[in-house]
Amino acid sequence: MEGNKGMVAKQLEGKFLSANIMHQVKxxxxxxPSAPRLVSLLIGSDSGARSYAKIQESACKTVGISFELIQLPASTSEEEAIEYIEKLxxxxxxxxxLIFVPVPKHINKNHLIASISHLKDVEGISPTNMGKLFYGSTSIVPCTPKAVMLLIKSIGYNLVGKEVVVISRSPIIGQPLLLMLLESANASPTPVCCHIATKNLEFHTKRADVVIVAAGKANLIHGHMLKEGAVVIDVGINLVENIQDGRKVRSIVGDVHYSSAMEVASWLTPVPGGVGLVTTAVLLQNVLLLAKQHFTRLGRVDTL
Known part of the structure; x- marks a missing residue:
């Protein structure tokens, strides 16, 4: 299902895939024997994090996962935060x-992530789980990269020999996604890593069969930068302001200029309604996997 030249792109929505994942998790x-429990830790009062916490809570309730948001004051020291994580x-x-970012400037987020036990690392970003990902031996992988791979798989797209441009060098999106693309189980595409500082970005995107954008810059990729029939996965979430009827109107857009890309691509994820929905479902799937591992360690495999 790789699309036909000259056709308007099909929307690669996340709602159906996320619903299927959540149904199986539930x-x-x-x-x-008991409900798994997810604890999300927020240091400070970032409004975006609190909004996402509400989404997590609602999703957890849907599938039967116990959710708790713990909010520590912004004045919490790094040592105090790590001590709290050790208790968990x-x-x-x-x-x-799960630890929400951003954290206060006096705290090194990498130190917090490293303090999470790999046995409870629901995002798959602890040093141990990232190391296992490098060797292809972990079941708990970063949520957004896994969501991207599942979306591509959901349309039956054959990655064998295809050129895949990933516009992100983030340690939680771009880097693990490149590792996942390199695994033989994912049909051996040719991944290329680009980022904001890449010179002549269009040279790379114009050649790509698949473009995955997670740069955090609104409308970075326009239709003229894409190869005809490319599959485009937009991970970006950007809040922008426009003037309509003399007043400011805020809206959420991705890293891809949607209308122009729709005229060139074969598949395109909408923002919102695309990768984000599947990422949340994968987070719940990771909670399920951690719970299964926990019960297995306890010798209660008869319950699985």
């Missing part, structure tokens, strides 16, 4: 731990 969790690591009732 079904599997119903067999557990040692709490047998906690299945998964």
């Amino acid at each position: 079904k599997d969790i119903s067999c557990f 690591n040692n709490d047998p009732c906690v299945t998964g731990i």
Whole structure:
């Protein structure tokens, strides 16, 4: 299903895939002796993080996962935050731990991430899980890269030998996604890493069969920069302001200029309604996997 030249792109929506993932998660969790528990830690009061926490809470409730948002004051020291994470690591009732970013400037977020036990690392970004990803031996992988791979798989797209341009060098999106693309299980495409500082970005995107954009810059990629029939996955979420009827109107857009890309691509993810929905579902799937591993360690495999 790779699209036909000259046709308007099909929307690669995330709602159907995310619904299927959540349905299976709910079904599997119903067999557990107790509900898995996800704890999200917010240091400070970032409004975006709190909004996403509400989305997490609603999604968890839908599938039967216990959710708790713990908010620490912005004045919390790095040592205090790590000490709190260690308590969560040692709490047998906690299945998964997530840390919202950004964190206050006096705290090194990498130190916090490194303090999360890989047994409770629901985002798959701890040093241990990232190391396992390098060797292709972990079931807990970063949520957004996994969501991207699942979306591509959902349209039956054959990646064998295809050139895939990833516009991101982020340690939680671009880098793990490149590793996942390099795995033989994902049909051996040829991944290329670009970013904001890449010279002549259009040279790379114009050659690509698949373009995955997670640069955090609104409308970075326009239709004229794409190869005819390319599959375009837009991970970006940007809040922009426009003037309509003399007043400011805020809207959410991706890193891809949607209308122009629709005229060239074969598939294009909308923003919102695309990658984000699947990312949330994958987060719940990771909670499920951590819970299964926990019960297996306890010798309660009969419950799975």
